Amino acid sequence: MTTPPRPWRTEFAATLTLAWPLVATNLAQALVGATDVAMLGRLGPDTLAAATLGLNLYLVFLVFGMGLTTAAVPMIARERGARPHAVRDIRRTVRQTIWVAATLCIPSWILLWQAEPILVHLLDQDPALAHEAARFVRAVMWGMLPSLAFLVLRAFVAALERPGWSLVVMVGLLSVNAALNWMLIFGHAGFPALGLLGSGMASSIANGLSFVAMAIVIVCARPFRRYHLLGRFWRPDWPRYRAVWTLGLPIAITLGFESTVFIAAVFLMGLLGTVPLAAHAIAIQIASVTFMVPLGIAQAATVRVGLASGRGDRAGIGRAGWAAFAIGEGFMVLTALLLVLAPQLLIGIILDVDAPANAPVVALAISLLAVAAVFQVVDGAQVIGAGMLRGLGDTTVPMLFAAIGYWGIGIGVGAWLAFARGWGGVGIWTGLATGLAVVSVLMIARWHARERLGLG
Template sequence: MLLLAWPMVLTNLGQTAMTTTDVIMVGRLGAEAIAAATLGTSLYFLPTIFGIGLVLATSPMVARELGRNRFAVRETRRTVRQGLWLAIAYALPAWIFLWNAESIFLLMGLAPKLAGDAGSYVRAVMWATLPFHCYLVLRSFISALERPGWALIVVAGAVVFNVGANWALIFGHFGFPALGLPGSAWATTLSSTLMFVGLALVVAFRRPFRRYSIFGRFWRSDWPRFVALLKLGLPIAAILTFEVSIFNAAAFLMGLLGTAPLAAHAIAIQIASVTFMVPMGLGQAATVRVGLAFGAEDTDGVTRAGWTAFVLGVGFMTVAALVMILAPTLLISAFLDLDAPENQVVVELAIVFLAIAGLFQIMDGAQAVGSGMLRGLQDTTVPMIFAAIGYWGIGLPLGVLLGFKLDMGGTGIWIGLLAGLGVVAVLLVWRWTRRDRFKPPPLPDGGAPISLH
């Protein structure tokens, strides 16, 4: 599990590093540019997160096919091909939505200049949607073959490229025109394209991927498989959307409380997002390992793979929680000058938020890995319902009640997030323990459904 998961964890961190690079580079243009880029990125991520969920369905489907028959070249090729078709089909409505970004910002009541700057950013970064989702399909394919290291190599190259592209296109170096804020967006688009092209070359020419001829007869349809991917992917997309949107809502609520709570929240959530990459990677590895065992009808293998990933993920997050609780100022010092008088209120709030974030980490790790375990069994619809209940039925209303009605401020909002994640984590683990009682989806080629009994 660790051999499969560590490249996935580092790949996730590499993708996060690209976003961090963009923020650092845009920061040199001033506060207004950062504000416009933040707004543009937030809007861009709305359809992107949903699309990620759609194409993530490729991984458990391929793992199940390979678990059932490790020589399932034809079935694997068709699944990956339809995953790419799904990415292409989804890009069209996503582009239409993002092309109208400036109008959307104006409808939200933003100042015309800020809306215009953010809109110009989105019109450049929107073209990254297609190559990024196609890259994720190929990454799911090589991960199902338990060869995730190639994705790490490609992302590492893209991170370096992204730094140079930002430097060249924002500020006009290396003979390129100085595009300012849109230059960073074009750097993201070019980096995403590089990731897809790089991984496509690996898949086309490197062993053991080339024998699958993923791009051969690309125009051949397989509508039953396309529909199966869609049915599996839509609930995953909804789960990710519920999770991401509640954190966006929490940031908005913090903004209503003032600058200091929002700044402290940003620090705490940034620290939590870095450590989250570990259980996220373990969840992805669990999807593959559980899926392979599931396809092979190896009940004991399913159990071992799932609980191994769960213990590793929750164990890591427990250690991270102890660091947050016992050494909060060490972590906060990476973001703020602790001795500056103007930062004292933010530091005090961040210490409180990090203490809650410690417990939050454990629950977040449990739900991330638990969701990956169930994805390996192609069980996504019920977890989607759990996510809706936990995040929006319990977490957000409780945060609003505690934060505003009971005057607990940002602490109340964080308690709401903790409660929502806790409910989802408990429900997912409960679902996993009852995995032999639900009926798996039929195979897209009409084969007999697999039993966990």
């Protein structure tokens, strides 16, 4: 007797198989940042606040580059869906995406070198904190190019549905970064105690090593050798270079709107004082770790939707998108409950909750996590919705959704509640939750109307 096909069960299984290494890789990547924050937190709230300012300024440029390199995922997936052995086209996409990343890094480094005047004169931050933050930025910024190049190679193995390799490398990066931070921040193993500067140096070195490790995998591992990705790398391919910019720039701007609204929240917190800034750093780090799960599922959705789109499989497109959405939202409901029920346990990972000096920071962080529990669900919905649409090559309209939701609503409502209504840090986070809710509704509504709109 022949077993009847169960396409939905098959799709759920395929999505989970692809997503879990991507999720684990994202979690390892988030833990790299969490390790830095946890170690720097032991140096006190002032160091943690300076690190938060510097890191968030650097992330403006890094996240923009991540958006550009994300273009490689739907491009490769759709090429594979149309022609499973499209070696030359995939090689062109990978090479030119790295070229795009290198192009972006040059002006980014020039601007980041001026971190101190940007923080003091443009963003009105405390001069003492800005000075320390700039020392950190000048060390961490050199890891931007190898970090972006690693992400391109990671996109390549993900689109080939072999993401386990990037997970192995990222776990190695987590270990190396932790060891380097331990040595360079606190002065162990014969190294000088460099504090915040040491953390930036550790991140740059670890990112460089991660790219080298991933390049070795690409060159040596059997599934990837036939693509010859790094051979004749210097040869230009201007049509594909422009294609990456065309698809990737709206993604970069979308991620830029999303990330900069959180970064703007950091600077607004800085105007409220050191305690709100430190509490924000703790709460956002916890929320960022949980966010890595729907982000990985969204990446899997982009691949699965892209493959179905390349095949011209309309029913497969729908199954791929909705399966990813159901998995991601189920997880985010569970994390929302965790943030409400066990906030002190989570805060204690980063800060000593029993120390009397930390009591104001802990109290505010608990309140912020209560708001974060609300936006966990809508944050998951918007990132997975964006990933589903990217699989169809739809990036421009989602960019406009992000502009409206994050900045027109999120930061506007947050600033009004924080300063005009006197809600302080809780008001800023309430605004963020409102903006995320609007974007999630718009993304899912567009996905629902994809066939009427002619997407994919």
